[in-house]
Amino acid sequence: MDLERRALGWTLAGVAAGASLLAIPQTTGIERTVYLIARHESGLHVADLTPADLVVREAGKEREILRLRRSPERLKVCFAIDEGLSPDLIVRRAAFRFIEQLQGAADIALYLVGHGNAKLVDYTADVMPFLKAINSLPQRAQGGGNLVESLYELARNQRSLEGRRVIVVLATEIPQRTTVTANGVLDQLRDNGTVLYAVTLVGPAGTVPAPTPEMAHLETVEEVERDRALNDGTRQSGGLRIPSMRQDDFPAALDRIRGELLNQYELTYALPAGTKSDGRVSITARRKGVTLRGPTHLPKI
Numbered sequence: 001m002d003l004e005r006r007a008l009g010w011t012l013a014g015v016a017a018g019a020s021l022l023a024i025p026q027t028t029g030i031e032r033t034v035y036l037i038a039r040h041e042s043g044l045h046v047a048d049l050t051p052a053d054l055v056v057r058e059a060g061k062e063r064e065i066l067r068l069r070r071s072p073e074r075l076k077v078c079f080a081i082d083e084g085l086s087p088d089l090i091v092r093r094a095a096f097r098f099i100e101q102l103q104g105a106a107d108i109a110l111y112l113v114g115h116g117n118a119k120l121v122d123y124t125a126d127v128m129p130f131l132k133a134i135n136s137l138p139q140r141a142q143g144g145g146n147l148v149e150s151l152y153e154l155a156r157n158q159r160s161l162e163g164r165r166v167i168v169v170l171a172t173e174i175p176q177r178t179t180v181t182a183n184g185v186l187d188q189l190r191d192n193g194t195v196l197y198a199v200t201l202v203g204p205a206g207t208v209p210a211p212t213p214e215m216a217h218l219e220t221v222e223e224v225e226r227d228r229a230l231n232d233g234t235r236q237s238g239g240l241r242i243p244s245m246r247q248d249d250f251p252a253a254l255d256r257i258r259g260e261l262l263n264q265y266e267l268t269y270a271l272p273a274g275t276k277s278d279g280r281v282s283i284t285a286r287r288k289g290v291t292l293r294g295p296t297h298l299p300k301i
Contacts, residue, residue: 036294045263059277071266075106083114084172086137094251114145155188182228195237236297
């Protein structure tokens with residue numbers, strides 16, 4: 001990415017999505033680049049998508065498509081594992097397999113999240129540090145934690161990265177306390193160009209202290225913030241939230257995410273000079289039997 005593009009815009013990337021904003025001469029307007037996923041009704045990825053198959057609307061009008069190609073940008077994947085899941089052998093094996101099968105296409109960083117964020121492996125394409133780090137994960141589940149705050153910090157830290165920025169988090173759905181609202185997470189995902197994927201375990205994966213009466217309402221509010229961050233964060237950025245009833249479902253969920261990361265299209269479209277936009281974008285398919293998923297919220301202009 002050249003210096004002009006980096007100074008004037010963002011790369012909003014990820015599995016189903018992302019976008020960059022590139023200022024070009026006022027006589028020609030502004031280009032947006034987004035990343036999206038196309039699937040057949042059968043669930044298979046579409047390998048021959050063309051500009052004629054797409055309709056892009058932003059600021060209330062259909063926009064001209066300039067380019068469409070399989071994305072050449074390298075993935076930058078922040079992979080985060082909740083402390084509550086770290087003892088589970090199935091989760092550990094699925095995590096390493098996910099990392100191993102992205103080798104050659106991505107630089108990955110590994111975090112343990114819960115009571116703060118612990119970076120276990122910095123961004124690298126070498127799988128060996130991950131084997132050691134995953135084998136060294138805590139053997140005892142921890143309760144509590146602060147997933148919303150963790151997501152906020154992870155998304156904020158991706159600002160300096162070049163490439164298709166992605167966060168993949170494996171998390172529990174236990175009651176938690178938070179000092180950050182979901183809006184903070186959504187703003188970071190949008191403005192830093194990060195797509196969010198979440199695989200969550202429905203129900204507790206460890207012991208959680210019973211809340212005191214004065215904390216019960218607060219924890220209900222914080223559960224709402226967590227669900228907003230996971231639901232709206234994945235949807236608006238173009239990712240997925242995959243709830244699972246048991247850890248046995250995690251390998252298949254990660255396989256689905258990996259498949260999307262490796263099958264993205266890069267779409268560039270134009271906004272006329274002087275266009276004002278709140279950042280809401282719609283990308284739909286003209287081709288019968290094809291569904292698209294991309295970002296719905298981009299930086300305002």
